[in-house]
Amino acid sequence: MDKIVFIWMVNIFNFNFLAGQNSQQCTTEKRCQCKEVEPGLLADCSGLNLDFYPRFFDGIVTIDVSYNKLKDFPSTIDVPTTLKHLNLSGNLLRRIDTDKSRKLFSHINDLASLNLSSNLIPLDPNVYPADIFMNLTKLKSLDLTRNNITSVEFRTLDHVIKPLVSLEMFAIDGSEKISFGVGFGTLKYLWHLRLYGSCNRNRLLTIGKDYFDNLSNLRTLDISSEITRNFTTMDWTTSLCSLFYIHRGAISKLSHLKYLDISYNRELGLCGFSNITHDLPSTQIKIFRANYLHCNAGPSVTLFCDDIKPLTNTTLEELYFDGNNIDFAQTGVLYYLPVSLKRLTLRSNRWIQNRYTYCNTFGLTNLTYLDISDMNIHQISSDERYVDCLNFFRIINCEKLRSSSFGTSLNPRVWEACIEQCLKPQTIENFNAQTKRGEVYETSNISYPLTCSTPISFATNVNMFFVPRNLEHIVMNNSRLGHTLSYIYFASSNLKSLVLSHNQFYSLIGPICNATKLKYLDLSNNRCSYLSPYVFRELIALEKLILDNNLIGSAQILQEKNVRDLFSMQLKLKELSLASNGIKFLPTEIFRNLKKIRLLNLSKNQLSDWNVNLEHMRHLIYLDLSENQILFLSDSGMALIGSGFSKIFTIDLSINPIQCNCDSYSFILWLIKCKEKFKKFKQYTCSLMKPNITDIPNANIYLTKKCSSYVSLTVLAINFIICFLALLVIVIIYRNRWKLRYWYYIAKRQYFRGYNRVADEKRYRFDAFISYADEDRIFVTKSVKTKLEEEAGLRLCIHHRDFIPGCDIADNIINAIHQSRKVIFIITEAFLKSEWCMYELNMAHTENVISRQGTNMLILVFKEDIPQNRIPQKIQQIVQEEVYLDFPDDIEDEVIFWNHLTRSIL
Numbered sequence: 001m002d003k004i005v006f007i008w009m010v011n012i013f014n015f016n017f018l019a020g021q022n023s024q025q026c027t028t029e030k031r032c033q034c035k036e037v038e039p040g041l042l043a044d045c046s047g048l049n050l051d052f053y054p055r056f057f058d059g060i061v062t063i064d065v066s067y068n069k070l071k072d073f074p075s076t077i078d079v080p081t082t083l084k085h086l087n088l089s090g091n092l093l094r095r096i097d098t099d100k101s102r103k104l105f106s107h108i109n110d111l112a113s114l115n116l117s118s119n120l121i122p123l124d125p126n127v128y129p130a131d132i133f134m135n136l137t138k139l140k141s142l143d144l145t146r147n148n149i150t151s152v153e154f155r156t157l158d159h160v161i162k163p164l165v166s167l168e169m170f171a172i173d174g175s176e177k178i179s180f181g182v183g184f185g186t187l188k189y190l191w192h193l194r195l196y197g198s199c200n201r202n203r204l205l206t207i208g209k210d211y212f213d214n215l216s217n218l219r220t221l222d223i224s225s226e227i228t229r230n231f232t233t234m235d236w237t238t239s240l241c242s243l244f245y246i247h248r249g250a251i252s253k254l255s256h257l258k259y260l261d262i263s264y265n266r267e268l269g270l271c272g273f274s275n276i277t278h279d280l281p282s283t284q285i286k287i288f289r290a291n292y293l294h295c296n297a298g299p300s301v302t303l304f305c306d307d308i309k310p311l312t313n314t315t316l317e318e319l320y321f322d323g324n325n326i327d328f329a330q331t332g333v334l335y336y337l338p339v340s341l342k343r344l345t346l347r348s349n350r351w352i353q354n355r356y357t358y359c360n361t362f363g364l365t366n367l368t369y370l371d372i373s374d375m376n377i378h379q380i381s382s383d384e385r386y387v388d389c390l391n392f393f394r395i396i397n398c399e400k401l402r403s404s405s406f407g408t409s410l411n412p413r414v415w416e417a418c419i420e421q422c423l424k425p426q427t428i429e430n431f432n433a434q435t436k437r438g439e440v441y442e443t444s445n446i447s448y449p450l451t452c453s454t455p456i457s458f459a460t461n462v463n464m465f466f467v468p469r470n471l472e473h474i475v476m477n478n479s480r481l482g483h484t485l486s487y488i489y490f491a492s493s494n495l496k497s498l499v500l501s502h503n504q505f506y507s508l509i510g511p512i513c514n515a516t517k518l519k520y521l522d523l524s525n526n527r528c529s530y531l532s533p534y535v536f537r538e539l540i541a542l543e544k545l546i547l548d549n550n551l552i553g554s555a556q557i558l559q560e561k562n563v564r565d566l567f568s569m570q571l572k573l574k575e576l577s578l579a580s581n582g583i584k585f586l587p588t589e590i591f592r593n594l595k596k597i598r599l600l601n602l603s604k605n606q607l608s609d610w611n612v613n614l615e616h617m618r619h620l621i622y623l624d625l626s627e628n629q630i631l632f633l634s635d636s637g638m639a640l641i642g643s644g645f646s647k648i649f650t651i652d653l654s655i656n657p658i659q660c661n662c663d664s665y666s667f668i669l670w671l672i673k674c675k676e677k678f679k680k681f682k683q684y685t686c687s688l689m690k691p692n693i694t695d696i697p698n699a700n701i702y703l704t705k706k707c708s709s710y711v712s713l714t715v716l717a718i719n720f721i722i723c724f725l726a727l728l729v730i731v732i733i734y735r736n737r738w739k740l741r742y743w744y745y746i747a748k749r750q751y752f753r754g755y756n757r758v759a760d761e762k763r764y765r766f767d768a769f770i771s772y773a774d775e776d777r778i779f780v781t782k783s784v785k786t787k788l789e790e791e792a793g794l795r796l797c798i799h800h801r802d803f804i805p806g807c808d809i810a811d812n813i814i815n816a817i818h819q820s821r822k823v824i825f826i827i828t829e830a831f832l833k834s835e836w837c838m839y840e841l842n843m844a845h846t847e848n849v850i851s852r853q854g855t856n857m858l859i860l861v862f863k864e865d866i867p868q869n870r871i872p873q874k875i876q877q878i879v880q881e882e883v884y885l886d887f888p889d890d891i892e893d894e895v896i897f898w899n900h901l902t903r904s905i906l
């Protein structure tokens with residue numbers, strides 16, 4: 001991380017003790033209906049403003065009458081003897097020694113928990129008779145916190161508590177006037193003690209060495225100071241109930257202690273903290289909470305090895321050390337954390353990157369969770385709530401005291417490692433040696449972009465993370481890290497989640513190396529506007545990636561071709577969040593490899609259409625497109641989203657400026673048709689519609705009427721145009737049918753044999769092709785053949801003789817026509833009826849027109865007298881253009897006819 005800058009954040013603690021306010025209100029009549037959460041077992045009457053007790057039926061096990069206006073205990077007739085849990089907190093009880101309460105406590109002998117906190121019962125030996133809890137031998141939990149603390153000494157509290165032989169949990173306000181006498185020593189199950197509550201001038205300031213002498217069975221001890229709330233401003237403020245001192249030796253008496261909380265004792269400081277760590281090796285401590293031992297605006301403090309050293313020999317698993325204003329630490333301090341440590345939080349400190357960050361923490365093999373968020377947030381804060389930092393001089397004194405073991409001057413010694421092993425491991429030594437020799441900053445011989453296989457010693461700007469071997473979660477929110485996330489290398493890492501939100505990573509370059517097990521990455525709220533195509537390339541195990549609230553919409557990569565590489569290695573990604581990024585346009589290929597994606601969040605962007613295929617996202621169950629700029633989706637947009645529709649898939653299009661008019665009609669229809677796919681469908685509204693219709697179903701009804709005429713007109717017009725064009729084509733084809741057929745056969749010939757235009761007259765194979773009907777076959781073979789072939793010596797093509805058998809008849813005809821100089825048609829009634837004859841006539845005519853430039857190749861011989869009206873128009877037309885001969889009736893004229901015909905052929 002290049003730079004660390006500072007930002008402010010307030011922790012908000014949510015205490016919700018006003019539960020049950022939505023319960024039924026009571027009337028003046030005595031019967032009050034309380035909410036029965038578990039019928040017959042729990043009567044929940046909290047927060048009903050009751051000033052009387054309702055009657056509780058037999059069998060009720062738990063009665064909660066907290067936060068009412070009750071002034072006295074319930075009478076025995078109201079409460080079943082079977083009662084186990086009684087919550088009377090937040091009422092107006094003043095005394096506990098009344099007849100009523102005495103009767104009650106001897107009546108409910110099975111009671112297991114009793115809560116009397118937040119009442120007005122003074123902690124006073126006169127109010128608490130020694131025998132008051134005599135019969136509650138089964139009581140396990142007793143809460144007396146937040147009652148009035150009086151100035152009367154209460155040295156006999158142990159007499160009151162002693163009969164509670166089953167007691168496990170005891171909570172009471174810390175007061176100078178109270179002590180835990182020998183009576184407590186007899187309670188062998190008293191494992192949990194909470195010492196906090198209201199405070200006044202009698203509050204507990206010092207826990208002496210002997211304070212816990214009679215509480216040696218304690219497993220958990222909570223001496224954290226309470227945070228109070230100002231209900232006018234609804235702000236949490238620190239209370240002034242803090243402890244000032246806790247002497248060495250006090251905690252060491254608690255040899256069974258597993259849980260200790262000393263948080264929010266803002267006067268205690270690190271001196272109190274180190275008094276406690278000193279004692280912890282004598283306990284069985286597992287969880288230690290030591291948050292906010294200073295006021296927020298207090299001076300920075302130093303953490304010394306001696307403060308932490310005793311922890312080495314403990315079995316501590318969780319250490320919470322937030323908000324302690326630590327900026328410097330003695331190099332090596334982390335070395336003393338115990339091996340058993342699993343969770344460590346150091347939030348809201350003033351830690352700065354320094355040599356101790358490179359210290360050996362590899363020994364912490366059990367550490368899985370590390371939170372170092374909210375670093376240095378104090379620097380620009382000037383929150384006035386914390387100006388009354390009372391303990392400023394005590395802190396300074398404490399610093400002096402703790403550093404005095406180092407001799408005169410503080411700071412020079414801080415820089416010395418308190419332990420040599422700190423810098424031992426090979427990698428770090430190498431790294432440091434390289435740094436000293438300047439190799440790390442060597443820039444020659446580096447090829448860009450860097451890849452994870454680039455040798456580290458040659459890479460510039462390498463950010464080495466020396467983290468313990470089994471660390472799985474690192475949280476570094478809101479620590480002003482930035483501004484470039486460049487080459488990061490996690491040395492020996494099992495990292496599973498990395499949270500870096502609310503920082504200042506303006507550009508994500510990467511690569512992020514040796515984090516191949518990383519499943520969760522949060523880079524939200526970074527104002528990032530630059531992404532390199534390989535930033536996520538090594539993160540092949542990633543399952544959830546959060547990039548919300550950045551400026552990715554203006555990142556250059558969205559315009560570039562290599563955007564397809566950006567998420568190309570995230571084959572396991574299940575959830576991707578890109579909300580609030582100002583994205584106007586999504587490149588088609590950006591998600592092409594996200595085959596396992598389940599949730600895709602693109603809400604709060606500026607998308608106006610959809611152009612990414614969802615078909616390969618077989619597991620997609622939710623696509624969030626709410627709060628974008630979609631007027632309506634194009635047909636392709638709908639199709640692409642439709643490609644992702646599966647049984648469980650839903651999509652959110654709420655808060656888009658949906659347009660409802662005839663242009664978007666198909667979109668509206670699509671919405672209606674697939675409405676079960678749309679989340680929050682009822683909230684989708686039409687924007688800017690006239691008349692004022694807002695919901696989609698009504699808009700659909702309106703548009704169906706309005707757009708149907710429009711649609712049918714369009715359809716009609718299109719149909720008409722299509723019909724017209726079809727007709728035109730048919731007419732053209734019909735008119736040119738012979739030409740088309742002719743060309744078809746010519747093309748066919750050309751394709752198979754090669755077409756030669758027969759320009760040379762000598763190349764005709766035949767002098768004449770005789771076209772006739774089968775009925776006239778005798779005439780042709782007897783007369784025509786004899787006269788023309790045998791007597792005149794002409795070569796004739798006669799179909800029954802010269803056609804090539806096996807060939808298509810149409811092909812034969814075309815060939816015959818094509819290879820003959822003239823075509824003679826023997827026109828008879830039979831000819832006119834024969835389809836093939838008419839075919840020959842038409843083809844020959846076409847050939848004449850197209851190939852022979854109208855050289856009169858047709859000769860029509862009318863063998864019979866055919867009335868004019870029976871002759872088809874086509875033949876009449878040919879007769880006008882071509883040679884025609886009538887076959888004579890008498891034999892003499894035949895000679896002239898044959899001569900005439902022979903001449904015509906030649």
Ligand SMILES: *[C@@H]1O[C@H](CO)[C@@H](O)[C@H](O)[C@H]1NC(C)=O
Pocket residue numbers: 102105106131134135
């Ligand atoms: C305790 O309970 C017994 C009967 O269970 C009763 O006789 C006795 O008076 C009770 N003592 C007190 C102090 O209520």
Ligand SMILES: *[C@@H]1O[C@H](CO)[C@@H](O)[C@H](O)[C@H]1NC(C)=O
Pocket residue numbers: 120122148150
């Ligand atoms: C308890 O505290 C309240 C408010 O702080 C006060 O009005 C009341 O007098 C106190 N009661 C006793 C018995 O000290």
Ligand SMILES: *[C@@H]1O[C@H](CO)[C@@H](O)[C@H](O)[C@H]1NC(C)=O
Pocket residue numbers: 230231232233
């Ligand atoms: C709560 O805050 C208001 C406004 O700052 C102040 O006037 C009031 O005294 C505060 N109340 C308490 C109990 O601190």
Ligand SMILES: *[C@@H]1O[C@H](CO)[C@@H](O)[C@H](O)[C@H]1NC(C)=O
Pocket residue numbers: 244245246247248249268271272275
């Ligand atoms: C720490 O313990 C020592 C010795 O018991 C005591 O003198 C000192 O006041 C304690 N400091 C704090 C801050 O509790």
Ligand SMILES: *[C@@H]1O[C@H](CO)[C@@H](O)[C@H](O)[C@H]1NC(C)=O
Pocket residue numbers: 309310312313
């Ligand atoms: C931890 O315990 C061992 C053995 O009991 C001892 O030698 C060592 O000094 C202790 N370490 C610390 C820091 O107290």
Ligand SMILES: *[C@@H]1O[C@H](CO)[C@@H](O)[C@H](O)[C@H]1NC(C)=O
Pocket residue numbers: 339340341366
């Ligand atoms: C580390 O954790 C494992 C499993 O939780 C546990 O068995 C082991 O004892 C721990 N090691 C130490 C030194 O506490």
Ligand SMILES: *[C@@H]1O[C@H](CO)[C@@H](O)[C@H](O)[C@H]1NC(C)=O
Pocket residue numbers: 490491492493514515516517
């Ligand atoms: C990470 O780096 C360490 C040391 O360089 C190496 O031993 C380890 O195998 C690497 N882990 C992964 C998951 O690549």
Ligand SMILES: *[C@@H]1O[C@H](CO)[C@@H](O)[C@H](O)[C@H]1NC(C)=O
Pocket residue numbers: 692694
């Ligand atoms: C349209 O109708 C909605 C409620 O149906 C109403 O809130 C809104 O003011 C109306 N807008 C116009 C311009 O009439």
